[in-house]
Amino acid sequence: MRAAERLTFDPDDERLARAAWSRLAEPGDLRVHALLTQVGPGEALRALVSRDVEWMERFRPRLAELEPARDLRTLASVGGRLILPSDPEWPTGLDELTAPPPCLWVRGPLALDSLAARSVAIVGARASTAYGEHVAGDLASGAAGRGFVVVSGLAYGIDGVAHRGALTAGDSVAVVAGGVDRAYPRGHEGLMAVLVREGAVVSEVPPGSAPTRSRFLQRNRLIAAMTRGTVVVEAAMRSGALSTARCAAALGRPVGAVPGPITSVSSAGCHELVREGRAVLVTDAAELADLVGSLGADAATPAPGASSPYDELDEVALRVADALPVRSGRPLDRLCVASGLDPATVQSALGRLALLGLAERHAHGWRRVRSAAPSRA
C-alpha cells in the first residue's frame, strides 16, 4: 500500500477539493460532512495528508490514487458539470440531509435548482408488474404534464417507466448510484442518453465509480431530499423504494403510495406504508399533485362518480318513488299503504317526482317513468 505524502493538486481550489472528497469518502459519511462544514474541504485534505487525525487513516488507501482534475476532465469529456453547494444550481433540498454530498456530478441541460419549486420522486420495484408499469407511466406523465420534474433512479421496472412517462410530457431527472459516465443497468443506456439530452443525470460519486449496494442505499436519500415528495408505485416488502419513502418521511416530505391487488407481492410494501400511516394512498396524478404540490393550486377534487336524479331526493320522495309501479298507474290510497305515508305527503312528493321527470299520471293513478328506474343501493 503506497501512502502519498503530498497532494498533486491545489487543495484550496474548492471544485478540486470537493471533487476529491467525493472520491475519498463513501456517500453519507457523517464525520466527513462535519469536517467539511467545520474546516472546509481544503483544510480537511491537509489534515488527511498530515496524518494528524486518526479516524481519517481510512481515506489514505484512496489518497494514493486521488486525481480530481482527471475526474473533472472525464466529466467534461461527456459534457457534464460539477455542482457545489455554493452554486446557484445546487438543489437546496439536499441541505436538509444529515450528510449531504460534497458536490454533485451532473449531465444534461435541466437546471437542478428547478427541483426546489415543483418536483416529485416516482420510485418503485425493479420486479414490477404490467399493472405497476402502466400506473407509473400514467402518473409520471400526468405529473410532468402538471409541471413537476419527475425524479427517479434509472432502474429497471418502475423507475424506467417513470422516466419514460415523464419525458413524454415534461422533465425528468435520474439520480444514479454509480458514475454518470456510464449507464447502470446497461440495458438503460438508451434511456440515459435521452435523459442526458433532455433532462439530467446526477450522481454524488465521480465518473467511473461502481454502483455498489451501499451507494444504492445512499442514493435513495438524494432522491428523497431533492424532491418535494415521494410516491411509491409497487414495492415488495423489502424493496429499496421503501428506503426512499422512509427517508422522505424522515425529512418531513409527503409520501404517497399507489395501492394494487392484495394478491400481488409487488404492492405489499405500498400497502404496508399506507397501513402504518407513513404514506397517503394515491390513485391518480391529481392526487399526486394534491400531495406534493402547492396548497390551493393543486388541491384534488374527489371524483364524482355517476350521478342519478334519485341522489337529489329526500327520504320521503324516495319512498314514494319506490312505491310507484312501472306499468299501470297505482291510485293514491295504495301509494299511501306502500310508502307508509299520509295522502298529503304522498301528493306533494308526487309533484316533485313529476317535475324531475321521474313519475307520471297513468290510468287512475301514478307510475314511474321507465327510463328513470332506480337501482338498488
Next chain:
Amino acid sequence: MRAAERLTFDPDDERLARAAWSRLAEPGDLRVHALLTQVGPGEALRALVSRDVEWMERFRPRLAELEPARDLRTLASVGGRLILPSDPEWPTGLDELTAPPPCLWVRGPLALDSLAARSVAIVGARASTAYGEHVAGDLASGAAGRGFVVVSGLAYGIDGVAHRGALTAGDSVAVVAGGVDRAYPRGHEGLMAVLVREGAVVSEVPPGSAPTRSRFLQRNRLIAAMTRGTVVVEAAMRSGALSTARCAAALGRPVGAVPGPITSVSSAGCHELVREGRAVLVTDAAELADLVGSLGADAATPAPGASSPYDELDEVALRVADALPVRSGRPLDRLCVASGLDPATVQSALGRLALLGLAERHAHGWRRVRSAAPSRA
C-alpha cells in the same frame, strides 16, 4: 281508504305490538322509536287508533290492513322467530342506533347474541370483479375460520361471495331489506336456503315486505350496528357498501377497506375511504382480525418478506461485502481502496462476513461466497 276504529289484536301483547309497528312504520323512523321508548308499543298503538296525535296520521292507511298475528303465523310457517329487544338473543349492538328496529324477524339456527362477541361485516359492490370476489371469499373464510361470524347483505357480487366463503369455515348471517320469507335477489334462493339451515337470515320488516330502495339503505345500518366492525371489499364511488362503512364509522366501529388496482372503478370507493382516513387498509384475514378482533388475541404481525443474510449487516460490513469479487480473491489493500475503509476495519468486517458464510479466503485475498450474492437494493 278505510280507517279502522279498533285493533283486531291485544296491543298489550308486546310481541304482537312490536310486530305491528314493524309493519306500520318504515325502518329508521326516529319519532316511532322515541314513542315506543317513551310509552311502549301498546300505548303507541292506542294513540294511533284514538287519532290523538296528528303526525301519526300517516300510519292510518296501513292500520286498516294490520294483522300482526298473521305475519307471525307466516314467520312460523317458514320456521322463523321474532326477537324483541328484551330477549336474551337480541344483538345489543343495535341499541346504539338512533332508531333501532322494534323487533327482528329471523330464520336459521344461529343465535344472534353471538354477534356481540366476535363478528365482522364483509360487504361490497354487486358489480364486483373476479379479483374482488376472490379476495372477499378468502377474507370471509379466513375470518370465519378465526371464529368471526361474517355478516353481509345477500346481494350479488361481494356479499354473496362473502357468505359462501364464510360458510366454508364457520358462521354467516344475512341481513336483508325485504321479508325473510323470500329471497332477494331470486338468484340467491339457494344461498339463502343454506343460510337458513346453517346460519341466520334477519330482517326488520315483516314477511312479504318488498325490498325497497329506502329499506336497502336502512338495512345497511343494521349490518353496521350488529357487528364489531365492517370491511369493504370493492365499492365504486357511490356503492351502497359505503353507506354501511359510514354508518359503522358513525357508531365508532372499526372500518377496513381492501385496496385494488387504481385502474378498477370497483375499488375507487375503497381507496377513497382509506385516503380520507375513514378506513384502515386491510390486505388479509390476519389484518381483518387485528382490526375488528380483541386487542392482544388478534394482533397481526407484519408480513416478514424474504430475508437475506445481508439484512443483518451494518453499513461497514455491507461496504466490504460489496468490494468482494466473485471469482479470484482480492488482496486487503485493494479491498481498502474499493470500500473506502482502513485495513483494520476491513479485516474485522471480513471476519464477520466469513462467520456468516458470505466471504472466504482465496488465492492471495478474499472473495464473495457465490450463493450469497447480494441483490441491488
